[in-house]
Amino acid sequence: MAIAIVRAKDLFAAAMLFAIYSLLSAALFAVLDAGDVALTEAAVGAGISTILVLAVLALARRYESAIDGHNLLALAVVTVTGAALIYATLDMPEFGAPDNPAQVHVGPYYVEQSYPDMGVPNMVAAVLASYRSIDTLGEAFVILTAGLAVYALLSPKPRRRKRRRRHLRRQLREHRRHRRMHKGSSS
Amino acid sequence: MMTVLSFFNYWIVVVLMMIGFYCVIARGNMVKKVMGLNLFQTSVFILFISAGKIVGGSTPIVREGVELYSNPLPHVLILTAIVVGVATTAVGLALTVRINEAYGSIEDDHLGDEDDGDEQ
Numbered sequence: 176m177a178i179a180i181v182r183a184k185d186l187f188a189a190a191m192l193f194a195i196y197s198l199l200s201a202a203l204f205a206v207l208d209a210g211d212v213a214l215t216e217a218a219v220g221a222g223i224s225t226i227l228v229l230a231v232l233a234l235a236r237r238y239e240s241a242i243d244g245h246n247l248l249a250l251a252v253v254t255v256t257g258a259a260l261i262y263a264t265l266d267m268p269e270f271g272a273p274d275n276p277a278q279v280h281v282g283p284y285y286v287e288q289s290y291p292d293m294g295v296p297n298m299v300a301a302v303l304a305s306y307r308s309i310d311t312l313g314e315a316f317v318i319l320t321a322g323l324a325v326y327a328l329l330s331p332k333p334r335r336r337k338r339r340r341r342h343l344r345r346q347l348r349e350h351r352r353h354r355r356m357h358k359g360s361s362s
Numbered sequence: 363m364m365t366v367l368s369f370f371n372y373w374i375v376v377v378l379m380m381i382g383f384y385c386v387i388a389r390g391n392m393v394k395k396v397m398g399l400n401l402f403q404t405s406v407f408i409l410f411i412s413a414g415k416i417v418g419g420s421t422p423i424v425r426e427g428v429e430l431y432s433n434p435l436p437h438v439l440i441l442t443a444i445v446v447g448v449a450t451t452a453v454g455l456a457l458t459v460r461i462n463e464a465y466g467s468i469e470d471d472h473l474g475d476e477d478d479g480d481e482q
Contacts (some may be wrong), residue, residue, distance in 0.1 A: 186393050193397055200404050205364045210434035211438050212407070224400065231393055231455045235462040249388035257380035264372035269406070270412060277413045282433035282465040289434075290424045298434040299441065307438055314442045321449035323394050325456040355429075 185238060190228040199220035253306045371412040371481075378405035390470035392458040403447045410436040412480055 197220035204213035268275040289301040303311055378401060385398025414436030421436040462468050 186391070189394065189397060193400070197399075197404070200408065203408065204411055207411045208419055209395075209411045209414070209440070210421045210423070212411060212437050213442070214440055215444050218402075219444055220404070223448055224451055227452055227455050228393060228397070231458055234459050234466045235393070244393045246388040248386055252387065253380045253384045256383065257376055259375060260376045260379070264369055264376060267372055269368040269371070270371050272417070276434055277412070278416060282414075282435050285434050285438065286422065286431050287391070296424040298431065299437045302434050302438045303441060310442055314445055317446050318449050321453050322427075324453045328453075328456040328460045348461070351450070 186232055187229075190225055190232065193228070194225040197224065211297070229253045371408070374414070374456075375405045375409045376406070392461065392468045392470070393455070396454045396458070399454070400447065400451060403443070406442050407443060410440050 199219060201213045201217040201221065204210075206217055268277075272278075285298060285302050285306065289298045289306075290296065293301040293305055295301040363368045382398045382401030382403075382405060385401060386395050389395060389398065414433035416430060416432050419430045419432040422431040422437065458468050
């Protein structure tokens with residue numbers, strides 16, 4: 176699926192494939208016990224991202240220009256990096272074991288204490304909004320910044336100011352000429 | 363056999379990550395680059411979620427008759443990451459639209475050619 180996304184020349188087809196890919200990964204998250212993440216991925220990854228890409232495609236050209244042959248240097252870099260990462264996975268803890276390093280730090284505390292502390296049955300919501308609320312505040316700042324950046328990039332160019340300045344300059348020139356004439360007539 | 367299964371998720375993550383990486387560095391089209399970035403991101407999400415999974419565990423929502431829950435912390439982190447990822451995607455696509463307005467193309471290779479003609 177992912178390879179098809181990279182290979183598709185038609186960007187519209189790539190966008191649709193990407194939506195399907197997002198839905199599949201949402202299903203994978205649901206299988207891996209992450210219901211909230213699955214919902215968010217399905218709504219945000221498959222929904223909003225696709226709409227954004229389609230909006231861009233409505234403004235830009237739809238087809239990618241053909242590239243002759245493969246980019247061998249990029250392929251080599253990717254293969255070497257991938258091989259190194261696969262070698263690194265051999266040191267990773269076994270998948271799904273309850274005594275993994277990720278499971279023994281604050282995770283059990285959240286599992287045991289979030290209901291007595293907050294009274295919210297959904298632990299993810301409890302941790303997100305209470306124990307890690309500063310993270311969520313930072314996330315909100317990131318979204319605000321991104322919104323401002325998009326607005327700044329896409330707002331139309333301020334032509335008006337230039338015209339107004341030109342207008343002011345002309346007014347000033349006329350005013351000076353007027354004053355000079357006035358001075359000349361008075362002397 | 364067990365060891366192969368226990369590493370399978372990590373390998374999938376690495377393969378997806380490398381596909382996204384290739385898409386970012388080898389493709390000239392900017393929408394494609396943003397998609398590659400998203401692929402890369404999704405692979406990291408899968409890595410985190412599979413780190414939080416406990417075999418035999420259940421979705422971390424308190425209810426009767428369930429003793430073992432998966433770790434909720436990676437889920438929280440990835441929820442934040444998904445939303446931030448969409449924000450960065452939006453900024454990237456906005457930049458793409460802006461470049462398309464200025465140069466009339468969203469291909470990396472064509473920008474250099476028209477740079478000389480378009481310069482005012």
